[in-house]
Amino acid sequence: xxxxxxxxxxxDVGEPIQLTVTPDATLKAAIAALIAAGTEVTGKLLKWxxxxxxEVSLCEDQDAPAMIITxxxxxxxxxxxxxxxxxxxxxxxxxxxxxxxxCALAGKVRVEGSDYMYIETDAxxxxxxxxxxNTTAETADVLFS
Numbered sequence: 001x002x003x004x005x006x007x008x009x010x011x012d013v014g015e016p017i018q019l020t021v022t023p024d025a026t027l028k029a030a031i032a033a034l035i036a037a038g039t040e041v042t043g044k045l046l047k048w049x050x051x052x053x054x055e056v057s058l059c060e061d062q063d064a065p066a067m068i069i070t071x072x073x074x075x076x077x078x079x080x081x082x083x084x085x086x087x088x089x090x091x092x093x094x095x096x097x098x099x100x101x102x103c104a105l106a107g108k109v110r111v112e113g114s115d116y117m118y119i120e121t122d123a124x125x126x127x128x129x130x131x132x133x134n135t136t137a138e139t140a141d142v143l144f145s
Contacts (some may be wrong), residue, residue: 004009010013010087011094011141012091012092012093012094013055013091013092013141014090014091014092015091015141016086016087016088016090016091016093017086017087017089017090018070018084018085018086018087019054019084019085019087020054020058020082020083020084020085020098020101021030021046021054021083021085022052022053022055022056022080022081022082022083023053023055023056023057023070023080023081024049024051024052024055024056024057025092026057027056027058028060028080028081030058031072031081031133035074037042040050041069042068042069042070042071042072043068043117044058044068044069044082044116044117045058045059045063045065045066045067045068045111045116045117046058046059046065046066046067046069046083046085047059047063047065047067047115047121048066048142049068056085058081058116059111060077060111060114061111061112061113061114062111062112062122062124063110063111064109064110064111064125064126064127065088065109065110065111065119065127066086066087067085067086067088068085068086068088068093068095069083069084069085070084070085070086070126071083072084088127088128088142088144089144089145090145091142091143091144092141092142092143092144093099093141093142093144094140094141094142095109095139095142096116096117096118096119096138096139097112097118097119097120097138097140098118098120098138098141099118100139101118101120102120102121102122103119103121103130103133103138103140104118104133105130105131105132105133106129106130107121107122107125107129107130108121108122108125108126108127108128108129108135109121109125109127109128109130109140109142110122110124110125110126110127110129117132119140119142125136125142127144128142128143128144129142129143129145130142130143132141133135
């Protein structure tokens with residue numbers, strides 16, 4: 001029997017579904033503000049808006065994340081954005097948590113704060129399963145199934 005390499009923390013595992021989606025008006029304005037401020041757009045956590053085809057919104061504090069932005073492109077002709085996202089499903093994602101936030105093994109996760117990129121574990125959270133916590137890097141490997 002051959003040895004099979006297995007990732008043990010600090011990285012993504014799996015082949016997530018990748019989609020191109022469109023931001024709702026609030027997310028569109030937030031992306032424009034991030035770009036103007038020189039802040040990174042990728043890595044932000046999103047949820048489905050339900051208001052239009054493939055339309056997404058920013059996660060608010062304590063929301064369950066559904067996807068993460070991996071790329072974006074501005075459409076100069078109509079001042080909209082195409083967002084490349086990875087769905088948080090059937091994948092292990094390495095996600096950051098904020099200093100002082102609770103991030104515990106075997107916990108479920110939700111978005112922490114208003115900058116759309118940090119997670120925390122909480123009894124009220126409904127998605128994910130924390131497999132590993134790296135306290136030095138302040139990241140956690142989270143299984144989404």
